[in-house]
Amino acid sequence: MHFQWYPGHMTKAKRMMQENIKLIDLIIELVDARIPLSSRNPDIDDLGKNKARLILLNKSDLASEKGNEEWKKYFEDKGFYVVKVNSKNGNGIKNVNSVVQDACKEKIERDRKRGILNRPIRAMVVGIPNVGKSTFINTFAGKACAKTGNKPGVTKGKQWIKLNKNVELLDTPGILWPKFEDQLVGLKLALIGSIKDEILNVEELALELIKFLNNHYKGLMEEKYTIPEIENNAFALQNVAESKQCKLKGNEPDLVKAANLIIDDFRNGKLGRITLEFPDKS
Numbered sequence: 172m173h174f175q176w177y178p179g180h181m182t183k184a185k186r187m188m189q190e191n192i193k194l195i196d197l198i199i200e201l202v203d204a205r206i207p208l209s210s211r212n213p214d215i216d217d218l219g220k221n222k223a224r225l226i227l228l229n230k231s232d233l234a235s236e237k238g239n240e241e242w243k244k245y246f247e248d249k250g251f252y253v254v255k256v257n258s259k260n261g262n263g264i265k266n267v268n269s270v271v272q273d274a275c276k277e278k279i280e281r282d283r284k285r286g287i288l289n290r291p292i293r294a295m296v297v298g299i300p301n302v303g304k305s306t307f308i309n310t311f312a313g314k315a316c317a318k319t320g321n322k323p324g325v326t327k328g329k330q331w332i333k334l335n336k337n338v339e340l341l342d343t344p345g346i347l348w349p350k351f352e353d354q355l356v357g358l359k360l361a362l363i364g365s366i367k368d369e370i371l372n373v374e375e376l377a378l379e380l381i382k383f384l385n386n387h388y389k390g391l392m393e394e395k396y397t398i399p400e401i402e403n404n405a406f407a408l409q410n411v412a413e414s415k416q417c418k419l420k421g422n423e424p425d426l427v428k429a430a431n432l433i434i435d436d437f438r439n440g441k442l443g444r445i446t447l448e449f450p451d452k453s
């Protein structure tokens with residue numbers, strides 16, 4: 172499967188990010204807990220050097236708990252602050268505030284030594300498309316938070332959301348472009364739904380998902396779709412089509428419909444909590 176990304180968008184996103192990063196103390200980076208490495212662009216490490224860093228394992232409700240724990244440790248070992256969250260229902264969000272303070276303790280101390288008291292921490296949310304940036308901002312900020320108006324000088328044109336007396340959040344999230352160099356990364360991004368389905372071959376995608384599930388979550392497909400034990404991925408897709416009454420005119424199995432069904436079930440968590448990649452133990 173081949174994926175393309177548009178260089179024009181990339182350049183613009185990067186320029187915006189470089190400008191906004193100058194204004195902030197802390198980068199809150201969202202990754203998808205099901206594919207924490209494939210859903211991040213490591214260029215942010217260079218762009219964000221000298222800034223406090225917090226990684227949110229978002230959509231942690233859709234990933235396995237074992238996977239979430241392994242990834243939390245993986246990023247913590249690399250020096251990041253990490254919180255597992257579900258931005259949609261708010262799980263884990265209440266921990267973010269205290270971790271933000273912790274992540275910025277050096278800046279707070281530096282300010283204090285210079286006699287600057289109570290200058291709020293300024294943060295920006297970044298992440299690839301569809302990772303949940305807007306959902307997180309809304310949940311984190313809550314309804315009670317008023318947007319502050321434009322400020323003169325450096326922050327001209329920027330909107331800040333005042334979360335409390337200690338933290339302000341830039342209201343426009345930074346878009347990171349996913350890295351497509353590796354086709355496997357592209358495949359995982361497609362599976363979680365961060366590449367438009369129109370440009371994908373859904374049958375091929377579903378076959379890859381079946382292959383992965385059969386290797387790592389043995390028996391799951393058979394149980395969820397009441398199909399015989401999988402020996403061949405293409406047969407499995409056909410079996411799902413039959414079991415779920417996905418039919419074309421003339422009673423032929425509708426493989427595209429079955430493929431869409433499996434992919435949607437995966438994305439919506441109906442197949443259970445599934446992590447698609449684990450930290451490399453080597």
Ligand SMILES: Nc1nc2c(ncn2[C@@H]2O[C@H](COP(=O)(O)OP(=O)(O)OP(=O)(O)O)[C@@H](O)[C@H]2O)c(=O)[nH]1
Binds near residue numbers: 230299300303306
């Ligand atoms: N299950 C689950 N769904 C989530 C979570 N966070 C966000 N979503 C869903 O993911 C989808 C994308 O969320 P958005 O907040 O629009 O993502 P975004 O990063 O702002 O997307 P762009 O505007 O494309 O950059 C929405 O359908 C959200 O409801 C989460 O923690 N768990």
